[in-house]
Amino acid sequence: MKEHPQLTFIGAGNMARAILGGLIANGYPANRLAATAPAEQELKEAADAFGIPTSTDNQTFMADCDALILCVKPQVMQAVCEGLADAVQQRRPLIVSIAAGVSCEQIEAWLGGDLPVVRCMPNTPAQVHLGASGLYANPRVSEAQREIADNLFSAVGIVAWTSKQEDIHTVTALSGSGPAYCFMFMEAMEEAAASLGLNPASARTLAIQTMRGAAELATRSEESPAQLKKRVMSPGGTTEQAIKSFEEQDMKAMVKTAIRKAWGRSYELSGERAPE
Ligand SMILES: NC(=O)C1=CN([C@@H]2O[C@H](COP(=O)(O)OP(=O)(O)OC[C@H]3O[C@@H](n4cnc5c(N)ncnc54)[C@H](O)[C@@H]3O)[C@@H](O)[C@H]2O)C=CC1
């Protein structure tokens, strides 16, 4: 495998641009990358930001493609794959999909069969190189191809490989959708402080920095989140009152139910049945 495999991105939206940005920031040569999408404005933004070749025709960069990165919405994935099937069967590149609820088997079938496919679930903090991606490789993916996929998503954050494709449903519900849970918690903290009279701008800044600081501390610390939580709780102090209130309202059960709902929807989108 060449040092910098030729990577062709199909779709140039939020996630594709986040990954492209990470690769360029890590020194990936722009002339080894390319993107296609129907929206000329998005392509212009990608070309201006990263200096990569772009096209409105998905076939344009197939001839020398080593890995095809499918970054379109699940709803258009079948049509996009079927349109690329002939070119893919001639070239037989690694296929990487980031679409929620689309299985390796579906992608392989739509592209004509018998292909190495990596299914990945990234998340939007990839835009600031703090992404968390779960990856699964079908049995046809070689070690060298696994490394290509790993390098792709390591450029925008951390990577966790799963040995069972079903685990991607859990990753989707945990870290794929997870940024939205954190934003909602920030939103709730901001609103609560504003309701107590703090000016809304300060409430927002303090809420965001608190989440950021706590995440950084948990990342660097040897202690578990449960232990770090205890360190904030002075006996008879303020935090204890808030945590007691969360416990009385069974916050953990609420989070568990929400994550199970997202997990169930991921199965549903794939046309599969979630285990009981
Ligand atoms: N937004 C999120 O938090 C996450 C999204 N995903 C997955 O990433 C994928 C892309 O999501 P976003 O980047 O957020 O969406 P987006 O809407 O920003 O990007 C979709 C891209 O596909 C392009 N496109 C549409 N039809 C096309 C066609 N026929 N051929 C080529 N390109 C076409 C659009 O022009 C656009 O560039 C989805 O499958 C989603 O499930 C995965 C993890 C997290």
Ligand SMILES: O=C(O)[C@@H]1CCC=N1
């Ligand atoms: O909500 C969704 O379906 C996608 C997948 C994970 C994050 N966004």
